[in-house]
Amino acid sequence: MHHCERSVLMTTLLxxxxxxxxxxxxxxxxxxxxxxxxxxxxxxxxxxxADEYLGQDTFRQxxxxxxxxxxxxxxxxxxxxxxxxxxxxxxTRNDFEDLNAGxxxxxxxxxxxxxEDGVFIEDAHATIFAVNPxxxxxxxxxxxxxxxxxxxxxxxxIDYRVRVPEDRTSGNTTIxxxxxxxxxxxxxxxxxxxxxxxxxxxxTPTLDYNLEDDGSTTLSLEAEIHxxxxxxxxxxxxxxxxxxxxYRTESxxxxxxxxxxxxxxxxxxxxxxxxxxxxxxxxFQSRPWQGYTLTADGESRVRGVWRFYTARNxxxxxxxxxxxxxSTAVDSDAIPVAVHxxxxxxxxRAEPVRAGPEIIDTWGTERPAPGETIGENVNIEVVNQSYxxxxxxxxxxxxxxxxxxxxxxxxxxxxxxxxxxxxGSERQLRRSNLSVExxxxxxxxxxxxxxxxxxQTGAPITLADRYRWLPIGGNxxxxxxxxxxxxxxxxxxxxxxxxxxxxxxxxxxxxPGSWIGHNPxxxxxxxxxxxxxxxxxxxxxxxxxxxxxxxxxxxxxxxxGRRLLRMLGPEEIFQRKP
Numbered sequence: 001m002h003h004c005e006r007s008v009l010m011t012t013l014l015x016x017x018x019x020x021x022x023x024x025x026x027x028x029x030x031x032x033x034x035x036x037x038x039x040x041x042x043x044x045x046x047x048x049x050a051d052e053y054l055g056q057d058t059f060r061q062x063x064x065x066x067x068x069x070x071x072x073x074x075x076x077x078x079x080x081x082x083x084x085x086x087x088x089x090x091x092t093r094n095d096f097e098d099l100n101a102g103x104x105x106x107x108x109x110x111x112x113x114x115x116e117d118g119v120f121i122e123d124a125h126a127t128i129f130a131v132n133p134x135x136x137x138x139x140x141x142x143x144x145x146x147x148x149x150x151x152x153x154x155x156x157x158i159d160y161r162v163r164v165p166e167d168r169t170s171g172n173t174t175i176x177x178x179x180x181x182x183x184x185x186x187x188x189x190x191x192x193x194x195x196x197x198x199x200x201x202x203x204t205p206t207l208d209y210n211l212e213d214d215g216s217t218t219l220s221l222e223a224e225i226h227x228x229x230x231x232x233x234x235x236x237x238x239x240x241x242x243x244x245x246x247y248r249t250e251s252x253x254x255x256x257x258x259x260x261x262x263x264x265x266x267x268x269x270x271x272x273x274x275x276x277x278x279x280x281x282x283x284f285q286s287r288p289w290q291g292y293t294l295t296a297d298g299e300s301r302v303r304g305v306w307r308f309y310t311a312r313n314x315x316x317x318x319x320x321x322x323x324x325x326x327s328t329a330v331d332s333d334a335i336p337v338a339v340h341x342x343x344x345x346x347x348x349r350a351e352p353v354r355a356g357p358e359i360i361d362t363w364g365t366e367r368p369a370p371g372e373t374i375g376e377n378v379n380i381e382v383v384n385q386s387y388x389x390x391x392x393x394x395x396x397x398x399x400x401x402x403x404x405x406x407x408x409x410x411x412x413x414x415x416x417x418x419x420x421x422x423x424g425s426e427r428q429l430r431r432s433n434l435s436v437e438x439x440x441x442x443x444x445x446x447x448x449x450x451x452x453x454x455x456q457t458g459a460p461i462t463l464a465d466r467y468r469w470l471p472i473g474g475n476x477x478x479x480x481x482x483x484x485x486x487x488x489x490x491x492x493x494x495x496x497x498x499x500x501x502x503x504x505x506x507x508x509x510x511x512p513g514s515w516i517g518h519n520p521x522x523x524x525x526x527x528x529x530x531x532x533x534x535x536x537x538x539x540x541x542x543x544x545x546x547x548x549x550x551x552x553x554x555x556x557x558x559x560x561g562r563r564l565l566r567m568l569g570p571e572e573i574f575q576r577k578p
Contacts, residue, residue: 035094041087043071045337047078047311047378078379080344081308083290084412088310088337089132096129096155099334101203104182106323107161110332112315118252123322124160126223126254129204130313130336131155133412134260137288138342138370138382139389147263147288147341147411150214154197154207155336156221158184158254163324164229172236180247182227190220214264220257226250265289265416267407272427272515274396275523280360280429281405282394282516285416288341289409294357294397296404301351302359304390306410307344309380312337341410342370345381348390357397361514364389394516428520431455434481434510436527445501446531450481450508452494454522460494461522478513479522503532 035042056072073079102108107123109115116124133149165177189197189207197207211217228249235242265285272280283292291303313336321328350357369383407416432455439449452461463479480487481496484506488496500506507528515521 036090037087040068040070042091043068043074044079044085045087045091045310045312046074047309047340047380048314048375050377078309080380082303083408084133084135084308084339084341084410085310086412088339089412092130092132092155092336095334095336096204099129099157099204101159102161102321104162104179106321107159108319108321109159110157110316111318111320114256116252116254118250120163120227120229120248120250121160121225121252122163124225124252124254126156126158126221126256128219128221128256128258129155129157129316129334130338131219131258131260133414135263135308135339135341135411137410138340138373139288140367140369141371141373144370144373145261146258148219148260149411149414150212150262150264151210152208154189154209154219154221156205156207156256158187158203158205158223158225160225160252160254161322161324162227162229174234174236176232176234178230178232180228180230182225185224185226187221187223190222191217211262214262216259216261218257218259220255222253222255225252225254263287263409263411263414265407265409265414267292267416267418268425269405269418270394270425270427270516271402272429272521274429275431278396278398279400280394280396280427280515281400282361282392283405283407283418284392285407286391288389289391289407289416291393292405292407294395294400294405296401298406299352300356300397300399302348302357302393302395304348304362304393305343305387306341306390307346307380308410309340309342309378310337311340311375311378339412340374342374342380343367343383343387343389345383348393350395357395359393360396361394361516362388362390362392364391392516394514427515427518429515430520430522432461432510432512432522432525434508434525434527436483436506436508436529438529438531439497441531445499448483448498448500448506448529448531450483450488450490450496450498450527452481452490452496452510454520460492461490462492462494463489464491464496477518479511481508481510483508500531505530
């Protein structure tokens with residue numbers, strides 16, 4: 001019955017709060033609270049706020065001061081990032097200090113908290129506030145994992161209230177109750193049955209953890225709440241009073257858990273040297289990752305499909321202050337902010353944009369767009385159709401410093417260790433030799449012979465292999481040749497035949513498969529040929545015959561006209577003058 005009444009009360013509180021504007025749908029005005037951030041940094045945090053742009057004059061009238069350009073931009077749209085920003089963790093860490101418990105007679109808890117009741121302990125809870133560093137990934141509609149760094153910090157909130165029975169008198173007997181002690185004990189952070197961090201009594205525990213295993217797990221915050229009450233019974237016997245003292249103790253276990261993905265990167269690298277001296281680099285990682293830099297100064301870089309935004313955890317917009325007599329919903333003074341990763345329509349990019357590396361290949365898993373997982377009031381350039389996760393990105397660059405290769409993940413501060421390249425990671429990248437000649441032709445069509453060979457060894461390059469390559473390490477050869485809007489593949493002799501029925505100049509181009517999956521690999525080549533029916537004796541004969549055939553009517557008309565003039569015209573027309 002007690003739980004049912006609480007549920008009704010909670011619903012009433014939330015409806016009332018929404019109706020009166022009490023729920024913190026928008027955080028405090030950016031810049032009014034530092035929390036370790038500048039005003040510009042603070043303005044970028046709130047991707048879930050209502051983007052109702054205010055003009056400078058209206059803003060100045062409402063708040064009495066001006067704002068920065070970044071603040072003005074954030075007031076009308078949401079700001080996204082190329083890399084996971086540190087601002088969310090800074091805000092969360094500092095705002096967490098404003099989270100206060102209610103004392104023995106009042107329990108403070110967010111609306112999503114799981115409450116536990118005992119005989120004396122009521123509205124008890126342990127609720128995870130935030131885990132940092134972390135990033136919420138929006139992979140697809142039913143998959144939004146929380147990626148956490150192998151080493152980080154979990155912050156939680158624990159509170160409760162103690163129901164001390166009222167004193168009562170019945171006849172000559174009086175029973176009095178008093179609270180002698182209450183405390184939080186045995187705060188633990190666990191994964192499964194393993195305890196990975198502990199802390200002494202605290203309403204706002206901060207637990208540092210280190211996790212060695214990669215993969216999925218569940219983080220659980222658990223604590224024991226202990227209370228001790230004194231019961232004094234007084235019996236009035238006239239001339240004397242009997243006093244009996246006893247103690248009642250109670251312990252309640254509270255907990256909260258969250259499913260996480262331990263995010264630890266280990267990337268594989270592949271290299272190739274182009275004939276002109278350029279360097280090819282490919283990095284592969286089997287989980288979402290941000291990108292990598294190619295030079296020590298970090299100026300030359302490439303990133304995949306993922307971009308980032310920051311948004312508050314709306315579960316903490318409202319706190320309930322529950323006492324013995326009533327409950328009140330108030331705006332929270334502590335709001336955690338999280339980093340979110342999403343697939344962007346901008347797609348993979350290399351920097352500098354024009355003078356930087358060239359992206360030559362990407363690969364990954366095709367997934368549906370994340371859709372509604374982004375949430376309301378988040379205005380970002382998220383993909384609206386299926387996309388490729390870009391688990392691998394290959395580039396061609398003029399200059400690459402292998403010792404300076406730096407691979408960054410989607411969780412702030414998590415960088416990949418690059419595995420030592422093995423013998424198979426170096427690709428031979430050779431020139432190809434493409435040739436085209438007219439094999440047969442007549443007045444209506446021509447057959448072209450296209451030949452593709454290794455320019456270094458002269459060996460034929462076979463493309464008509466039905467076993468398609470894996471992203472990295474495949475043995476079969478991918479690629480094709482285009483000519484006259486046709487796509488052809490060479491046989492085991494490196495030859496392909498193409499039939500044309502329209503005269504013209506034709507250019508064949510070899511589109512090699514990525515060097516990542518081939519060894520040796522090849523660069524592109526082109527060859528040009530010209531075909532026209534007049535290129536053969538039969539063609540000339542056919543031309544003369546066709547022209548003559550079309551001229552017959554004109555000869556007939558000329559002859560007939562001449563005969564008519566002889567018969568009907570003056571004779572002197574056809575007579576020669578002396």
